[in-house]
Amino acid sequence: MQSNQPKLRLITAAVSLALLAGGAAAQQAAQSPDNGKLESVIVTANKRAQNLQDVPASITVLNDAVLQRANVRDLEDIPSLSPALTLSYGTQPGNFSINMRGIGTFSLGIGVEADVAVIVDDVPLGMQAGAFKDLADVGRIEVLKGPQSTLFGKSSIAGAINITTKPLGGPWKTTATTYVTNDDEWRVGVSTGGAVSDTLRLRVAASKTNFDGTLNNLTTGKKLNGSKGDNISGKLEWQPLDQLTLTLTPHYNRTEKFCCSTAFTSMSPGALYRNAPQLPPSVVLSGITISPDNRDVRNDYPTGGKFHDAGAGVKLDWAFDDNGPLAGHTLSSISSYGKYHMDDYQDNDNTDVDILPFLLLPNGQPTGMHGGLYQYGTFDVASTTQEFRLTSPDKGALRYVAGLWYGKNDLTRELTKAPLIQAYGTAYGADAWNVSKAVYGQGSWDFRPDTSLIVGARYNDEDTGYNFRRYTVPPQVHATTEFYTKSDNDKSSTYKLGLEHRLNKDTMLYAMASTGHKGKAYDLTSGFTAATAALPAVAPETAKSYELGWKQSLWDNRAMFSVALFRTNFKHFQQSSSFFDDDGTFRTGLNSIGGLRTQGLEVEGNVRVTRELQLNGSFAYTEATIQSFENGPCYNVINAAGTAGVPGPGCAQNPKFNNTFVQNLAGKTLPNAPKVKVNLGGQYDLMLPSYSFNGFVSGSTRYQSRTQFSLNQDPGTIQGAYSITNLSFGVKDKQDRYKVTFLVNNLFDKRYATGLNNAIANGTWSPKAPNTPVAVNTTEWMPPRDFQRYFGARLDVTF
Numbered sequence: 001m002q003s004n005q006p007k008l009r010l011i012t013a014a015v016s017l018a019l020l021a022g023g024a025a026a027q028q029a030a031q032s033p034d035n036g037k038l039e040s041v042i043v044t045a046n047k048r049a050q051n052l053q054d055v056p057a058s059i060t061v062l063n064d065a066v067l068q069r070a071n072v073r074d075l076e077d078i079p080s081l082s083p084a085l086t087l088s089y090g091t092q093p094g095n096f097s098i099n100m101r102g103i104g105t106f107s108l109g110i111g112v113e114a115d116v117a118v119i120v121d122d123v124p125l126g127m128q129a130g131a132f133k134d135l136a137d138v139g140r141i142e143v144l145k146g147p148q149s150t151l152f153g154k155s156s157i158a159g160a161i162n163i164t165t166k167p168l169g170g171p172w173k174t175t176a177t178t179y180v181t182n183d184d185e186w187r188v189g190v191s192t193g194g195a196v197s198d199t200l201r202l203r204v205a206a207s208k209t210n211f212d213g214t215l216n217n218l219t220t221g222k223k224l225n226g227s228k229g230d231n232i233s234g235k236l237e238w239q240p241l242d243q244l245t246l247t248l249t250p251h252y253n254r255t256e257k258f259c260c261s262t263a264f265t266s267m268s269p270g271a272l273y274r275n276a277p278q279l280p281p282s283v284v285l286s287g288i289t290i291s292p293d294n295r296d297v298r299n300d301y302p303t304g305g306k307f308h309d310a311g312a313g314v315k316l317d318w319a320f321d322d323n324g325p326l327a328g329h330t331l332s333s334i335s336s337y338g339k340y341h342m343d344d345y346q347d348n349d350n351t352d353v354d355i356l357p358f359l360l361l362p363n364g365q366p367t368g369m370h371g372g373l374y375q376y377g378t379f380d381v382a383s384t385t386q387e388f389r390l391t392s393p394d395k396g397a398l399r400y401v402a403g404l405w406y407g408k409n410d411l412t413r414e415l416t417k418a419p420l421i422q423a424y425g426t427a428y429g430a431d432a433w434n435v436s437k438a439v440y441g442q443g444s445w446d447f448r449p450d451t452s453l454i455v456g457a458r459y460n461d462e463d464t465g466y467n468f469r470r471y472t473v474p475p476q477v478h479a480t481t482e483f484y485t486k487s488d489n490d491k492s493s494t495y496k497l498g499l500e501h502r503l504n505k506d507t508m509l510y511a512m513a514s515t516g517h518k519g520k521a522y523d524l525t526s527g528f529t530a531a532t533a534a535l536p537a538v539a540p541e542t543a544k545s546y547e548l549g550w551k552q553s554l555w556d557n558r559a560m561f562s563v564a565l566f567r568t569n570f571k572h573f574q575q576s577s578s579f580f581d582d583d584g585t586f587r588t589g590l591n592s593i594g595g596l597r598t599q600g601l602e603v604e605g606n607v608r609v610t611r612e613l614q615l616n617g618s619f620a621y622t623e624a625t626i627q628s629f630e631n632g633p634c635y636n637v638i639n640a641a642g643t644a645g646v647p648g649p650g651c652a653q654n655p656k657f658n659n660t661f662v663q664n665l666a667g668k669t670l671p672n673a674p675k676v677k678v679n680l681g682g683q684y685d686l687m688l689p690s691y692s693f694n695g696f697v698s699g700s701t702r703y704q705s706r707t708q709f710s711l712n713q714d715p716g717t718i719q720g721a722y723s724i725t726n727l728s729f730g731v732k733d734k735q736d737r738y739k740v741t742f743l744v745n746n747l748f749d750k751r752y753a754t755g756l757n758n759a760i761a762n763g764t765w766s767p768k769a770p771n772t773p774v775a776v777n778t779t780e781w782m783p784p785r786d787f788q789r790y791f792g793a794r795l796d797v798t799f
Contacts, residue, residue, distance in 0.1 A: 003121055036061050036611045037557045043142050045162060047122075047151055047401045048391050053551050054498045056454060056510030058564035058602050060084065060143040060618065064166065067138060067727070069683065069698055071179065071743065071794065073209060074227075075118075075131050075161075075695050076785070080617065080724070082143045083620030083677035084159070084602065088709075089260045089755050089782065092305035092344040093132040094379050100145055100159030101568070101598045102624025103675030107576045110379070110411040110432045111466055111522030112590065115541070117148065117156035117176050120163045121312045123336040124152065126383030126409040130309055131161070133255045136207035136231035137191055139166035140253030144600070146545045146568060147516030149455040149494040153405060153438055157308065157516035157543050157570075164289045165249065166603050168201040168237050169761060170194055174799055181792035184212040184223070193235070202236040214783040215261055218287050219352040224297065224304075225782070229255035243319045250312040258304045260759055261347075262780035263297050264290045270774035271765040274352070276358035284351045293751065297782060300352035301374040302345050304562075309337025311383075328393030333386075340381040348373040350415070356419055369419055378416035384408045392443075407436045416473070427471040430524040432513035433465045442496060450503070454512070456496035464488050468533065484533035490540055492517040506553040521574045522591035538592050539572040554607075561605030569627070570596040575711065591711075594628030596670065615682040624673035631657045632665035635714035636760040643773040645761025648714075676705040697729045709756050716758030716779060722750055724786060730794075741794040749789040755782035 005569030041052040041061050052061055070081055075098070079085040080757070088097040088106050097106040097114040105115045122527050125131055125269040135141075141163050148156035186209070193203025213226030233251040240246070267290050273279035281290075288296045313336040349355055349372045356369040389403035416427040442456030465487030472479045498512035503759040520537035545568035553560045573593040574664040600622040607618040626632075630653065636645035650663040669675075681700035688694050703723040710717040728743035759765070761775035 030733040034611055036608060038560060038606055038614075043140075043162075044164065045142055045144050048394070048399075049388065053508065053553060053560060053562075054499055056508070056512055056564065058084075058145045058547065058548060058549060058566065060145075060604060062143075064139050064142040067135070067141070068796070070500075070700070070726075071792070074134050074229075078141065078143070078161070081679065083618050083679055084143060084145050084622075086672050086674070086707075087754070088672045091260055091303060091346050092342070093257055093307065094127075094305065094342060094344060095632070096132055097131065098128060098131070098161070099672055100143075101156040101566070101600070101620075102622050102670050103568070103573075103596065103598055104672075105572065105574050105576075107521075107574070107590065109522070109524040109576075109590070110413045110430060111524040111575070112538075112574050113155045113434075113518055113521070115155070115158035115518065117152050117154070117160040118163065119160060119315055121165055121316065122334050123338075123385060124155065124407070126338065126407075127340060127379070127381045128155070128412060129187055129305075129307070129342065129379065130258070130338075130381070133253045133309075134207060134209050134231050135163070136189065136253075137165050137203070137233050138163055139165060145496070145564075145721045146547060146566060147543050149516040149543075150440060150458045150496045151401075151442055153440070153458065153460060154434070154436055154462070154519060156607055157232055157518040158568075165235060166191075166203070167235070168193060168203055169233055172196075173398075176797045177794065179792060179794040181790050181791045184210075184226075185790075185792070186210055194526075198239070199239045202234065206230075206231070206232045210463075211785070212436065213258055214785065214787055215263055215294065217299050218296055219298050219300050223258070224261045224299065226260045227255060227257040227259070227617050229253065240272065243321065245317045245319075247315040247317075248312065249251070249315075250310075252308070252310045252799075254308040256304065256306040258302065260755065261297055261299065261303050261350075262755065262782045263294045264288065264778060265292050265294055265781050266290060266777070266779045267765070268775075268777045270767060270772075271776045271778075272767045272771060273355065274359055275766075275768050275771060276355070277771060278358045279353065281354060284353050284355075286353075295654060297350065298352045299347040299350060299371075300372060301347040303347050305342045305344040305379075307340065307342035307379075309338060309340040311336060328395070330391045330601045332389040332391065334389065335387075336383070336385045338381075338383045340379070340383075342379040343376070344379065344410070345376045345577045346374060348375055367419075371419050371652075373417075373419065374580065375383045375415060375417040377413065380410075380412040381508075382410045386651075386750050397446040398443060400441060402441035402443075403439070405436065405438040405440065410433050413524065416471075417526070426526050427473050428526060428528065429467075429469040431467040432524060433521065433524065437461045450501060452500040454496065454498040454500060456514075458494045460490075460492050460494070460517070462481050462492075462519050464490065464492045464520055464522075464537070468524055468526055468528050470528075482530070484528070484530070486522070486533065486537070488520050488537050492519075492540065506557075508551045510547075510549045511550075512545075512547045512549070514545045514547075516545065516568075518574070521590065523576075525576075525590075538574055539589060541570060541572050541574055543568055543570045545569075559605070559607035561603065565600075566602070566603045567597065567599035570598075584610055591625060591629070591631075591633075595626070596624070597627050598622060598624040598670075600675075604775070612685045612687060613682065616679075617681070618679045620677045621676075622673065622675060623672040626665045626668050626670065629665040630654075630670075630728070631660075631662040633712040634661050634663050635710065635712040635716075635758070636762075636776040636779065638760055642775055644775050645766070663712075665711070666712065669708050671709055671711045672707060674705045674707045676703070678703040692735075693731045693733050695729070695731050697727075699725065699727045701725045701757070710758075714758050716760075716777075717756040719753050719756060722752040724752075737798055739796040740793075741796075743792045743794070744789065745792070746786045746789045751787055752784065753781040754784040756780070 023560035097104040106332040118131040146159040148160040174192040177189040189207035210228040211226040213223035215224040236248040317332040352578045386406045440458035468484045470482040496514040500510045525533040538666040546567045604618040634651035647661045648728035683698035685694035727746040732739040757780040765776040
């Protein structure tokens with residue numbers, strides 16, 4: 001009880017500060033009267049500012065108000081607001097995966113691009129891992145579904161997340177935010193900016209966040225699966241000439257994610273750690289009560305990643321005057337440079353016991369060493385981009401954007417597995433690079449007053465390659481034992497063709513066909529061998545997509561909704577799968593899946609029922625299935641004697657694939673691709689005429705159907721359906737000087753997992769000769785941020 005006192009004091013201080021702000025903040029101009037309609041939503045999905053209802057595409061938009069109401073901290077909070085999105089977790093951000101409509105590449109190597117691009121202020125991130133940080137100073141997030149290769153190029157074959165920071169303008173103002181919860185999360189942030197002169201505007205924003213985590217590490221007394229971060233960013237707009245605007249956006253971020261550990265939820269009898277009689281669970285997992293809700297672990301080495309990134313974007317806009325052939329056009333130059341570095345680490349034995357004296361070398365001899373099993377490494381990414389873009393005026397029958405693109409990414413990965421013996425360790429380094437040059441264009445032609453033709457195309461020329469080095473393992477003298485290198489070129493063209501028809505000013509129908517492309521890939525992981533190096537690069541991914549949509553405004557813009565039907569076919573989908581081999585070593589392999597398909601229905605809508613009540617909802621039905629994958633990975637089951645693991649149903653030796661055990665996965669679901677996701681929410685504003693503030697109550701419920709987490713279709717890695725409800729209430733000053741929010745998330749205290757592991761008869765726990773052979777089944781879970789009910793308070797102040 002005593003440990004909660006600092007949090008209670010923080011909440012009390014937040015409320016007190018709000019009341020002071022209400023009495024002391026400077027008076028601001030009266031707000032424009034509320035007309036009871038929904039606000040127009042402006043997006044830049046087509047690299048030009050457009051009203052959302054006029055864009056022929058399925059897009060989820062999360063504006064500043066939505067992000068605040070949902071207390072969004074980082075990208076991991078976005079799937080709860082957008083049914084098209086899910087996230088797949090690895091051991092650190094370098095192998096996380098963003099999935100759109102069930103599609104997303106999960107890879108442990110730097111030689112594979114992502115399927116979903118993340119763009120911040122017109123600049124795509126060089127590595128998707130850079131997106132898993134605090135979303136500081138964000139004004140709008142657009143979730144663009146389906147192939148976006150024509151406009152955004154590489155890493156957007158399944159979709160894109162387009163992030164825009166808050167705009168500049170108006171008088172100088174400062175905003176501050178504090179947030180605290182009863183389970184050890186807190187945040188503070190401040191932003192200050194506005195007009196310095198008639199030609200200069202700027203803003204500086206800084207934030208600091210912390211969440212201890214969801215697992216209890218009995219070894220250290222601390223928590224795991226949390227994160228902490230520091231951010232500082234700036235935005236400067238200078239207009240030295242009426243026609244010229246310069247925008248500068250520097251940023252720096254430092255983040256540490258203590259993730260992503262799992263806790264045992266079951267273990268069948270007879271287990272011995274790595275076949276050592278001295279290492280039963282009572283020793284290795286001392287003090288841990290294994291149960292479905294277990295959150296205790298024993299780690300003496302950290303797991304996760306600590307990273308920082310810094311960079312800047314420079315945008316120059318030249319607005320042509322009303323005379324000449326380019327009257328009304330805007331020519332833009334967008335340049336960026338960024339550097340990203342991460343130190344990653346992993347406790348590979350998940351125990352704090354001195355295990356090495358009890359383990360044996362492959363020759364059957366004792367190791368003669370002390371310590372445990374762990375690994376550590378680094379990621380480095382340097383990214384440079386340059387884009388020239390010509391944008392036509394918004395008026396006229398023909399509207400278009402065209403541009404030239406150059407992007408260069410240099411990635412380096414270093415990894416060492418310990419202990420310092422060759423039998424259990426490996427050390428390697430890899431460099432991967434890609435240089436893309438492209439020309440693109442997309443336009444809309446009103447060939448009738450109510451009908452438009454949309455045409456887009458992109459030609460991309462990409463050079464890729466790698467260096468791979470394997471090293472001697474310390475304490476041997478550091479030396480390169482193997483070296484491989486390869487370079488490739490990939491030329492591609494992608495297209496978009498569509499029709500948009502406006503039945504009236506409130507109703508729009510569209511049909512769109514598009515293609516997508518993602519470049520060649522390399523399996524640069526610890527399993528890389530001379531045989532791998534002799535193989536050609538993994539083939540590029542391609543996609544063909546079809547979408548039908550309907551967008552509707554109702555009741556004088558007091559309600560709007562959109563409906564989209566889609567089908568996208570992928571070929572040569574690049575996906576890593578993982579397994580434990582007979583000695584208990586965790587292995588991965590990069591697959592090229594012959595064919596995938598994602599198809600379904602998406603519905604989104606908002607309604608302003610009254611001036612005080614606003615409701616919103618979204619629904620996604622998605623079938624993301626494998627169409628062709630003859631040599632799919634297998635899962636194990638326990639044999640009839642209970643002594644060993646054997647390949648599960650559907651797995652068999654296949655001469656076509658060197659008589660290895662494989663299964664045909666055609667018709668099976670992709671991992672982490674639930675068929676149904678539903679979001680419902682609303683806010684009611686309580687008007688209080690006699691006070692200087694109004695009240696509000698808001699709530700949301702999200703539902704997700706059962707989810708398979710494994711590509712091999714293991715029945716032990718299925719998360720059942722669940723729903724999560726959040727509730728908040730508070731007061732808001734009528735002059736927008738302060739807002740106090742109290743919240744309870746996961747109101748009904750529902751349990752669910754963001755990751756499940758199921759292991760049967762691998763070398764980690766199943767005893768073998770000379771011990772009595774026993775096949776042991778272990779299961780683990782990864783609890784998410786809101787795996788249980790928690791409470792919080794937030795204060796926003798503007799002055």
